[in-house]
Amino acid sequence: DTAVSQTPKYLVTQMGNDKSIKCEQNLGHDTMYWYKQDSKKFLKIMFSYNNKELIINETVPNRFSPKSPDKAHLNLHINSLELGDSAVYFCASSHIEKLFFGSGTQLSVL
């Protein structure tokens, strides 16, 4: 049983398209995150939600919009995709001391 699952695992798309990445956690955690890992493997937080409310919104283009329909889900919508959006996107959830990561979505924008 996967604790944090995100889909799809791979996403290849053309510039200008709109795409979504879904994330679900079955751990009962209140807090969920989206992280971006660039080509140099550097991780950076994008968003944090607590119980469906946005808590952290880093300097991310408005083309990126997280949506949390309930506290078990945090989806990431990306409009008008650009070449620079190519990266691995990780969803995570947390409870007190531990972070639980999804397996990542490798987004390639052509």
Next chain:
Amino acid sequence: KNEVEQSPQNLTAQEGEFITINCSYSVGISALHWLQQHPGGGIVSLFMLSSGKKKHGRLIATINIQEKHSSLHITASHPRDSAVYICAVSPIISNFGNEKLTFGTGTRLTIIP
């Protein structure tokens, strides 16, 4: 300069060796995390520290808040320990328990049989 610096960037060792990976940070923090990223890309949380030392199996993590430094040690290293080890610090723990983590660039560890 990154707020979180790790050393070494790459480390290759023979199976059985004692491994030390270092993390230095320049900001005040409330907690520090050590993460492991497997060659397949998955990320696992190893430790969260706010003081002292924690041990889990062959892994030991220490932190010195005054010196703004943490180390991750691996005893009796094994090829399956080969991964990227990432240090991350949190300047804030809010009432919600959220953490705005700042990550180091990672240390790529390769253990040769």
